[in-house]
Amino acid sequence: MKFLSFTKLTFLPVFALLLSCTSAFGAPHRYTVNVDYTLSRLTVEAHYSAPVHNIRARSRNASRFMLDVRGCDDGPAIRVRSRRLLLPDDGVKCLKYTVDLSRAAKEYRGARYLASQNIVVSPSLWLWRPALDDDAEIRVQFQLPEDIQVSVPWKSLDGDNTLFAILDSPESASAPAVFGRFDYREITVPGSTLRLTMLSGNTAMNHDAVVNWIRATATDVSLTYGRFPNPSPQVVVVPVGGGRGTVAFGRVVRDGGETVELLINPDGDTAEFFTDWTATHEFSHMLLPYLDSSFHWISEGFSQYYQNILLTRSGAYDAQKMWQKLYSGFERGRKSSPDLSPNESTGRRGRNSRMKVYWSGAALALMADVTLRERSNGKETLDDVLDRLQLCCLPSSRTWTGPELFTKLDTLVSEPVFMPLYRRYADTAGFPDTSDVYARLGLSVMDDTVSIEQDAELASIREAMTVTHSPTARWRDRLAADD
Ligand SMILES: [Zn+2]
Structure with missing residues (x-):
């Protein structure tokens, strides 16, 4: 201050005004x-x-x-x-x-x-x-x-x-x-450092098993397009008492950042972590922005689709098990409130609509994925579209609607796929018909059991959907492309 000349002092009020604007x-x-x-x-x-x-x-x-x-x-x-x-x-x-x-x-x-x-x-x-x-x-x-x-x-x-x-x-x-006082670890997977907090409960839990589970699951999700969708999510694992199974509950919270909260049974068998779908499902939610509650059938459906795809790519499921799980889910969805459209079913909290909420979006995700792959000869996939969505828009600070999301996804591909599916199914009573896409993928169903036909029209697409690709290789490719 002591070096200010008189001429500089005359600028002070303007300078102060600028400063106050900046602070406001x-x-x-x-x-x-x-x-x-x-x-x-x-x-x-x-x-x-x-x-x-x-x-x-x-x-x-x-x-x-x-x-x-x-x-x-x-x-x-x-x-x-x-x-x-x-x-x-x-x-x-x-x-x-x-x-x-x-x-x-x-x-x-x-x-x-x-x-x-x-x-x-x-x-x-x-x-x-x-x-x-x-x-x-x-x-x-x-x-x-x-x-x-x-x-x-x-x-x-x-x-x-x-x-x-x-x-x-x-x-x-x-x-x-x-x-x-709790156990805090940072887990690095491609594209992200997860901030894992493991709480201490009345019963001790096996923290190393939890770390391995979270690392494996987050890596599975990074397989989608070579990196995890959020660069630094909070993950909170809480030991709770009793209950069936090892993973009791999971949810994603988007409040000042993105959190996955997992409640686990510390007395459960830690080997179950690697076949349980809960964490894969919750992490998969981060592939999309938060959708308004009336469009939760889209976010739940995409997570259901990806949890099955990713657990197969990781080797936890084989292909038959995955297609069977998707088929059984679609059947549960089909039987759930057949008089309601997906948009209507999310609004009603009735138990009967729950399976429609969980599976109708999964049917759309499958149809979109197969359409993208078929018309590009396998060069463009749903993974690629979600990759572009993350690059432009995630993590997002706001709540999206279903049409906003699908319109955005359509801008990321050469020809619209998502809004045409939305227009056809979102407000139509019943459930998206997946029988045609199943038949063309070579998935035949007898007595509710799926079997895989090797020489089907879209057999190569079906096989490509569950192939494990190296996350590190794709991540390296992306870094090289960015240079
Ligand atoms: Zn969910």
């Missing part, structure tokens, strides 16, 4: 989050890049855990109504608040299975924030006691995982945030 539209809001050693309290100091007038929490229950909130100048407490802070008319630039973390942790559905050294509390319950538009970003710096770690789905900005950026996202559900 470009600079991130900055949150500093502290957690105490006993995981009972979480305190936040939030500095906004410009005064904000509307601060909310995602969950309706968040206000129950707010212990105190006020401006940073230690003024009067700010009242909370429902999930909103009642802010002064001129907004706030800085907030301090305290959350009852140990009580909020009881909201997590797996809480009773967890050892006390680690808790799961969704940011929906403790992150009070303004809405994020396209330019806005929140940076969160965690200040944690020694030995306490945090795992969130947000973009990590430093090597030791304490500084994160929260970007706009579809907010499809509430993401998990994990605090405490």
Whole structure:
């Protein structure tokens, strides 16, 4: 400053104005989050890049855990109504608040299975924030006691995982945030480093088996087009008690980042990990953007299709088993609410429509894949189209509709395939007829059992669909092409 001449000083107001514009539209809001050693309290100091007038929490229950909130100048407490802070008319630039973390942790559905050294509390319950538009970003710096770690789905900005950026996202559900002492590993597969958090439960689980399972499954998904669709997803594995099988439940959450949450039975047989489809199905969801709930038949269907294709490419299934599973799924879909169209079936939560939701999109994925391969002599596949979709559009910050997705996919191929299928089937009662494509692929069905005919019209296409190709080779090719 001391070197400024008088002429330069005259530019200062303009310069200051530019700076304030930048801070209003470009600079991130900055949150500093502290957690105490006993995981009972979480305190936040939030500095906004410009005064904000509307601060909310995602969950309706968040206000129950707010212990105190006020401006940073230690003024009067700010009242909370429902999930909103009642802010002064001129907004706030800085907030301090305290959350009852140990009580909020009881909201997590797996809480009773967890050892006390680690808790799961969704940011929906403790992150009070303004809405994020396209330019806005929140940076969160965690200040944690020694030995306490945090795992969130947000973009990590430093090597030791304490500084994160929260970007706009579809907010499809509430993401998990994990605090405490847990086993954290980074798993590298082509195109991605998965951030795996394994929680400690009342019963110990075999962490090495979990790591091998997640690595193998993520590698299977990277076989689709040579790299995993998200460069850095959060993966949270929670040991829960009892139940049948080893993998009890899985889901994808797109909330400030992308998370796969897997609940496993620590007493289960870890050999089952490698034939179980749950993780392959959940990871396959990341091949598409998040679709509005009325189009979940598309996202579920594509995941059903890919989980079967990928488990066959990886060797977990043989080809007969895969075509049988697809056939049986299509039959279940066909019998499910035959009076409803796929678009109608997603709207109704009736148990009878569930199989239509899970399988009608899989039938469309198969038809699209075979059409693409047939008309290009095997040079263009559904894998290639999803590769292009990832390059242009994933991970996506917003919710898509079915027609938006299919229109986009059609722009990525030489001649439309997807919207014609959508127009034909999405609003038509019944189930897409797969008998013709099965017959041409050389898949004959007798007494609900599929057998493979070797000399069928599209036999070479059928075989190409399940051939294992080397992910490393394709990845290397892509890197060379990018140079
Ligand atoms: Zn699913």
